[in-house]
Amino acid sequence: MPAKRRRGGVLLGSLALAILIAVGIGAALGSGSAEPQLDPGPAKTRIAGVAAAGSPAPPFDLPRLSGPGRVSLASFKGRPVLVNFWASWCAECREEFSVLHDLAAHRPKDLAIVGITFRDLAPDSRRYAREHQANWTLAQGGDRDATARAYGIRAIPQTFFIDRQGVIRARSFGLPDRAALDGAVQKIVRR
16 A cells, blocks of 8 residues: 555656646746847847847748748848748647738738748648648748758747848747737838
8 A cells, every 4th residue: 555655646746847847848938929029139148140130131942841942031032021930739830820821911012921840740831831721931941950040949939020131120939919910010011
């Protein structure tokens, strides 16, 4: 009987530890905010080599998620571009999909929207995009994507707002609401 109690206590302790770790990870990753959080830009705390507001957007040239061809930032030269990193397994990305779908349907004439998968299986990404009628350009980032590293992606969703000159004007961590998204889009469209 005491051995069963000991095992039950160990199991209960392990469960409590797992919950604490999950809560800690959730707190470390943070949750989405109501409006895009601007990164510190050129402040001294900026990590070298990571895309930040006020810096040129890192170039990319990636395979399309579906169909032949490639997607490159250079192909959108002179246009404002929203670049969103996402995955089919990401709960906030799934919520964001409907916001992006609506934005894409009613976007300003020359705004380009590019979704780049992050640590996702291509068949899963394709299936999710097809089922949810993604109406914007999608690229396959892959598992060890240099583009995600250049942009400093560690958690998703993350969205970059790039002006016509190819400069990042804002970076959103997590799921922005529609009003905040529209405000950030208007800033890059008007530049």
